[in-house]
Amino acid sequence: MDDSILDVRNLHVTFDTYGGKVQAVRGVNFSLKKGETLAIVGESGSGKSVTTKALMGLVAKPAGKIPKGEILFEDKDLAKLTEKQMQKIRGKDLSMIFQDPMTSLNPTMKIGKQIMEGLILHQNLSKTNAKKRALELLELVGIPDPVKRIDQYPHQFSGGMRQRVVIAIALACNPKILIADEPTTALDVTIQAQILELMKDIQEKMDTSIIFITHDLGVVANVADRVAVMYAGKIVEIGTVDDVFYNPKHPYTWGLLGSMPTVDSEEEKLIAIPGTPPDLIHPPKGDAFAARNEYIMQIDLEEEPPMFKVSDTHYAATWLLHEDAPDVNPPQAVKKRISDARRNKSSVEEVRD
Structure with a gap:
C-alpha cells in the first residue's frame, strides 16, 4: 500500500515470566494510512496496549522481546x-497519550516547562520560541487563559484539563503518528466526549494518523475510520467502522457489541461474554475464542481460522465464514444494538451538519 505511513507485519511479542513465556501478541498485521484513525478494540489482556508499546519501542526489556515481525x-x-x-x-x-494524565505528568514541574521540554530537545527551539509554541498548543487543546495556566502545576488542573495538557505534550513536535492508549478511561462521560471531539478536531487540523486503543466499542463509532478487534494476542476482525459496527462477523465482536450500553439500553440487559480469555502461556490449539463461543464447531478446537475476506475492506478470522459453515446470525440483542447505533450515528451527524 503506497499511502500507508505504518505497516505492521506478523508481529509477535513475548514476555518471560516465572510461570513461563507469555505470548502476548501472536502474529498481528495491520497498516495505517496518512490522516487515518485506526481503533484497536478488545478486553484487558487482548494484546492491544502491548502492540502499541512495541511500536513505540517501550516493551519492557529484558523480559519483553519481539522474536518475530x-x-x-x-x-x-x-x-x-x-x-x-x-x-x-x-x-x-511517534507520540503517545497514556491512560492516566496524573502519572504522565511530573507533579513537581510547571506545565509550560513539561510542554517545552520536547520542543527544545526535538525541534531545537530557543526557550522563548518554545514558550510561544507551548502557549499555542495550550490554546489548541482548549485550555482557557493559557498565559496564566502555563506557570501552574498539574495539581492545579482538573482531570479533563490534565488530559488536555498530556495531548498538548504529545502534539508538541507535530508527530506523524499519535497513539492514544485509553485516553478517556479516567474521565467522566461529558469530559470524555469533549476529549474525543478535541482529538477529531486536531486530526483534521494537523493531518496526524491516530491509533486509538480502547476496550469500549461505543467510543469508537465517533472517532475511528477503521477498527481492528483484538482477542488473545491476535486481530480477529478488521474493517471500516461501518463494516465492524453494522455488519460484524466474528462472535467476539458480537459479544463486545452486546455488552455495550446504549442510550436506549436502560431496560435492556447487557450481554456479558461468558468465560475468560485463554492463558497465553499455553495458547489453545485451534480458535482461541472457541471456549467462549456459543456457535462452536468441531473445527474450532482443531484448527486456527484464517482471515476470511468479507469485502475489500473487511476481514474476520472465524470458521463461521467458511462456505461449509452453518448460517449463523448475531443474536437479536446485538442486532438491536446495531440498529440503535445506526440511529444514534445519523442523529449525531445531523447535529454536526
Whole structure:
C-alpha cells in the first residue's frame, strides 16, 4: 500500500515470566494510512496496549522481546532499532497519550516547562520560541487563559484539563503518528466526549494518523475510520467502522457489541461474554475464542481460522465464514444494538451538519 505511513507485519511479542513465556501478541498485521484513525478494540489482556508499546519501542526489556515481525515506518523497521535510535523517533515522529494524565505528568514541574521540554530537545527551539509554541498548543487543546495556566502545576488542573495538557505534550513536535492508549478511561462521560471531539478536531487540523486503543466499542463509532478487534494476542476482525459496527462477523465482536450500553439500553440487559480469555502461556490449539463461543464447531478446537475476506475492506478470522459453515446470525440483542447505533450515528451527524 503506497499511502500507508505504518505497516505492521506478523508481529509477535513475548514476555518471560516465572510461570513461563507469555505470548502476548501472536502474529498481528495491520497498516495505517496518512490522516487515518485506526481503533484497536478488545478486553484487558487482548494484546492491544502491548502492540502499541512495541511500536513505540517501550516493551519492557529484558523480559519483553519481539522474536518475530516487522514494524515498518518510513523505510525503517522499528522492531530492529536500538533504544538510542528509538529516542530520536519517539516524541518526534511517534507520540503517545497514556491512560492516566496524573502519572504522565511530573507533579513537581510547571506545565509550560513539561510542554517545552520536547520542543527544545526535538525541534531545537530557543526557550522563548518554545514558550510561544507551548502557549499555542495550550490554546489548541482548549485550555482557557493559557498565559496564566502555563506557570501552574498539574495539581492545579482538573482531570479533563490534565488530559488536555498530556495531548498538548504529545502534539508538541507535530508527530506523524499519535497513539492514544485509553485516553478517556479516567474521565467522566461529558469530559470524555469533549476529549474525543478535541482529538477529531486536531486530526483534521494537523493531518496526524491516530491509533486509538480502547476496550469500549461505543467510543469508537465517533472517532475511528477503521477498527481492528483484538482477542488473545491476535486481530480477529478488521474493517471500516461501518463494516465492524453494522455488519460484524466474528462472535467476539458480537459479544463486545452486546455488552455495550446504549442510550436506549436502560431496560435492556447487557450481554456479558461468558468465560475468560485463554492463558497465553499455553495458547489453545485451534480458535482461541472457541471456549467462549456459543456457535462452536468441531473445527474450532482443531484448527486456527484464517482471515476470511468479507469485502475489500473487511476481514474476520472465524470458521463461521467458511462456505461449509452453518448460517449463523448475531443474536437479536446485538442486532438491536446495531440498529440503535445506526440511529444514534445519523442523529449525531445531523447535529454536526
